[in-house]
């Protein structure tokens with residue numbers, strides 16, 4: 001059973017759909033029962049979505065992306081939306 005720390009650690013990989021089916025079940029199971037992690041998940045899901053959309057429309061400058069990476073860590077931007 002995943003705990004909060006584990007869930008938050010795996011959140012980005014979950015959002016990138018890089019986790020195994022069992023792992024996904026554990027994360028989802030935890031999210032269902034934990035509002036804190038649910039909020040973190042929604043925050044990152046929405047953030048990621050809006051970054052993708054903006055990047056596709058070239059609305060994000062490189063400077064902004066760099067600052068974002070500094071704030072959130074490189075794994076957030078793991079796959080380059082421009083590639």
Ligand SMILES: [Zn+2]
Nearest residue numbers: 003004034037
């Ligand atoms: Zn939790």
